[in-house]
Amino acid sequence: MKIVLKDGSVKEYGESKSVYEIALDISEGLARAACCGKIDGNTVDLRTVVDRDCELSICTAGDEEGLAALRHTTSHVLAEAVKNLFPDAKLAIGPSIETGFYYDFEHAPFSREDLDALEAEMKKIIKKGEKLEKFTLPRAEAIKYMEERQEPYKVELIQDLPKDAQISFYSQGEFVDLCAGPHLMSTKNIKAFKLISSSMAYWRGDSNKARLQRIYGTAYYKKEELAEHLERMEDAKRRDHNKLGREMELFTTVDVIGQGLPLFTPKGAKMLMKLQRWIEDLEDKEWGYVRTKTPLMAKSDLYKMSGHWDHYKEGMFVLGDEEKDKEVYALRPMTCPFQYFVYKNTQKSYRDLPYRMSETSTLFRAEDSGEMHGLTRVRQFTITEAHLVVRPDQMVEEFKGCIALAKHCLTTLGVEEDVTYHLSKWDPADREKYIGEPEVWNETEAHIREILTELHIPFVEDVGEAAFYGPKVDINAKNVYGKEDTMITIQWDALLAEQFDMYYVDQNGDKVRPYIIHRTSMGCYERTLAWLIEKYAGKFPTWLCPEQVRVLPISEKYEEYAEKVLKELKARDIDAATDNRSEKIGFKIREARLAKVPYMLVVGQQEEEQELVSVRSRFAGDEGQKPLGEFIDQICEEIRTKEIRKEIAQEEEKRS
RNA sequence: GCUUCCGUGGCUCAGUUGGUAGAGCGAUUGAUUCGUAAUCAAUAGGUCAGGGGUUCAAGUCCCCUCGGGAGCUCCA
Numbered sequence: 226m227k228i229v230l231k232d233g234s235v236k237e238y239g240e241s242k243s244v245y246e247i248a249l250d251i252s253e254g255l256a257r258a259a260c261c262g263k264i265d266g267n268t269v270d271l272r273t274v275v276d277r278d279c280e281l282s283i284c285t286a287g288d289e290e291g292l293a294a295l296r297h298t299t300s301h302v303l304a305e306a307v308k309n310l311f312p313d314a315k316l317a318i319g320p321s322i323e324t325g326f327y328y329d330f331e332h333a334p335f336s337r338e339d340l341d342a343l344e345a346e347m348k349k350i351i352k353k354g355e356k357l358e359k360f361t362l363p364r365a366e367a368i369k370y371m372e373e374r375q376e377p378y379k380v381e382l383i384q385d386l387p388k389d390a391q392i393s394f395y396s397q398g399e400f401v402d403l404c405a406g407p408h409l410m411s412t413k414n415i416k417a418f419k420l421i422s423s424s425m426a427y428w429r430g431d432s433n434k435a436r437l438q439r440i441y442g443t444a445y446y447k448k449e450e451l452a453e454h455l456e457r458m459e460d461a462k463r464r465d466h467n468k469l470g471r472e473m474e475l476f477t478t479v480d481v482i483g484q485g486l487p488l489f490t491p492k493g494a495k496m497l498m499k500l501q502r503w504i505e506d507l508e509d510k511e512w513g514y515v516r517t518k519t520p521l522m523a524k525s526d527l528y529k530m531s532g533h534w535d536h537y538k539e540g541m542f543v544l545g546d547e548e549k550d551k552e553v554y555a556l557r558p559m560t561c562p563f564q565y566f567v568y569k570n571t572q573k574s575y576r577d578l579p580y581r582m583s584e585t586s587t588l589f590r591a592e593d594s595g596e597m598h599g600l601t602r603v604r605q606f607t608i609t610e611a612h613l614v615v616r617p618d619q620m621v622e623e624f625k626g627c628i629a630l631a632k633h634c635l636t637t638l639g640v641e642e643d644v645t646y647h648l649s650k651w652d653p654a655d656r657e658k659y660i661g662e663p664e665v666w667n668e669t670e671a672h673i674r675e676i677l678t679e680l681h682i683p684f685v686e687d688v689g690e691a692a693f694y695g696p697k698v699d700i701n702a703k704n705v706y707g708k709e710d711t712m713i714t715i716q717w718d719a720l721l722a723e724q725f726d727m728y729y730v731d732q733n734g735d736k737v738r739p740y741i742i743h744r745t746s747m748g749c750y751e752r753t754l755a756w757l758i759e760k761y762a763g764k765f766p767t768w769l770c771p772e773q774v775r776v777l778p779i780s781e782k783y784e785e786y787a788e789k790v791l792k793e794l795k796a797r798d799i800d801a802a803t804d805n806r807s808e809k810i811g812f813k814i815r816e817a818r819l820a821k822v823p824y825m826l827v828v829g830q831q832e833e834e835q836e837l838v839s840v841r842s843r844f845a846g847d848e849g850q851k852p853l854g855e856f857i858d859q860i861c862e863e864i865r866t867k868e869i870r871k872e873i874a875q876e877e878e879k880r881s
Numbered sequence: 882g883c884u885u886c887c888g889u890g891g892c893u894c895a896g897u898u899g900g901u902a903g904a905g906c907g908a909u910u911g912a913u914u915c916g917u918a919a920u921c922a923a924u925a926g927g928u929c930a931g932g933g934g935u936u937c938a939a940g941u942c943c944c945c946u947c948g949g950g951a952g953c954u955c956c957a
Binding site for chain 2: 422423424425426427436438439441467472478479480481483484533536537539540558559561588590592593594595596598602690691692693694697711714716743777779780781782783807808809810811812813814815816817818819825827829830831839841846847
């Protein structure tokens with residue numbers, strides 16, 4: 226039997242061998258790291274017997290499959306440890322995930338002390354180095370087997386498998402778990418793991434079903450990799466916008482004002498203003514948008530017309546009681562129908578299209594109390610939202626234009642590499658949630674698919690993620706903890722024009738229904754700011770900084786010159802301040818560094834006499850003395866072009 | 882909305898089996914007038930998230946409300 230290995234070399238064996246034996250044969254070291262194999266592209270367990278010519282690769286350190294198998298095995302060890310320490314616990318499921326693994330148990334909540342005790346127990350199990358053995362049972366016997374072991378969740382899982390299936394189990398010593406594999410050969414190959422946290426989870430993610438306790442953990446091949454991962458988690462905590470944004474005095478929240486209602490303090494408000502001016506100017510000057518200003522609330526009649534009353538009432542803040550009050554109002558959760566009436570204000574000709582209306586509008590959404598998080602999930606937010614009313618023949622070009630604008634915005638902010646594109650489709654199995662006919666949905670989805678393919682944008686398709694009136698392109702970004710949020714959305718709407726009786730007059734004088742694109746060029750400002758805080762760990766590109774320059778006089782004697790420098794900076798629209806406190810220069814520099822101000826201008830006797838400034842930047846450290854005018858020209862250019870200067874290697878930031 | 886953990890001066894926290902609050906940083910004031918990451922000293926700041934209960938006595942125990950974290954569910 227001929228085996229073609231990953232590196233192209235060919236091995237010949239006289240008889241059948243297991244993947245593990247072959248791995249051992251190739252390299253002792255490799256085999257130790259091996260977790261599973263791939264035969265002709267399919268992941269297989271190390272115990273799998275190879276009895277024919279094939280291509281075989283051994284999944285090892287660095288392979289996704291290998292890492293998943295390692296973590297999955299670690300989750301089994303966790304399950305064994307839980308059973309040892311808490312025999313009453315019932316096992317649910319325990320898969321590997323992107324950052325590690327988890328296992329769900331029916332049990333009282335686990336404390337950190339419990340997790341520490343479990344870690345110690347897991348180490349004991351690993352030290353014993355039991356072999357993981359695979360065996361299979363027919364379905365009926367498998368159910369009986371798990372009933373005997375009093376594992377009701379496992380029984381339920383097996384019952385969902387096909388009647389004629391052979392159910393596979395893995396054991397390590399006394400411990401047995403229902404599992405499809407693959408797994409390590411022995412528990413002793415687990416070298417580096419850590420239990421991270423525990424929390425509640427529902428059986429099968431259904432809030433009507435049993436409440437389980439989930440333990441999260443992670444595992445790596447090497448101790449150093451685990452240490453790196455834990456360091457990354459620490460770094461994520463430091464970058465967390467909800468903490469850093471408050472520390473940097475960008476925003477705050479107040480109990481009596483309410484959940485999901487952040488207050489932007491002067492620095493945060495300045496950043497939002499810069500973002501807004503940039504987006505609005507860009508849209509109006511370069512992309513042909515017109516601006517509207519429409520009410521933040523409307524009578525319920527409007528939402529009934531748009532379909533929001535039927536499809537989205539739960540998410541709206543309704544003012545007034547339908548039973549008692551003549552008029553019921555609602556704060557707006559979106560801008561669409563308001564802008565439709567702007568369009569309808571005058572009769573439009575085919576020559577007027579595309580008609581691109583944009584508005585920086587504040588929206589209100591009645592999110593459930595548990596959904597709010599920092600600036601990424603709030604009840605009131607502001608977004609520059611647009612509706613493009615277009616002729617059907619213009620639709621594809623305009624849709625592409627919206628994607629191009631979004632990409633331009635992402636590139637300018639330096640985050641274009643950090644996003645994923647999604648084609649959010651309807652769910653044909655859930656017709657209630659959507660309006661319109663299946664043919665329209667299939668057709669519009671096909672159009673979007675074609676556009677993305679043509680633009681060479683990699684994307685994934687998500688069923689059931691569409692708006693109720695049409696499919697969309699969602700551009701998502703991950704936060705520091707790896708959770709995804711939608712930043713930008715571009716929606717194809719071939720249906721609402723009908724609902725609002727919107728039309729244009731074509732060449733023949735006939736009334737024709739236009740198409741509509743709902744889109745944003747950036748996400749809402751709150752979420753965008755959160756993203757930027759985490760992306761840059763608070764060290765924003767200069768153009769966005771609420772304080773771009775801080776002038777630091779060596780002593781109070783040079784205060785006058787510092788004020789003169791400040792005046793010239795402000796005359797060129799640079800956001801600057803002076804630090805005139807009677808502190809030593811070292812102290813002032815330290816504070817400016819901690820405030821992440823991009824440029825510090827140190828001024829003393831030499832500078833005053835020769836109209837110079839000593840530049841110290843976040844990017845290059847001490848940049849030396851230069852004439853004030855030269856510095857101002859340079860920073861103005863950096864701001865104008867929205868340059869993202871590279872930071873110097875992180876100096877150790879000494880805190881307290 | 883659900884489960885769970887948490888809520889002490891502006892920030893980070895300490896507060897032992899219940900005996901009516903402490904530190905560091907920050908702030909303020911004074912002194913210092915300094916050349917690239919912390920000058921010295923003094924002073925002020927808290928109904929211990931809010932409300933109710935148990936107790937001779939509650940920051941500490943119990944209940945409710947509000948707010949925060951984690952995880953579900955949800956998300957135009």
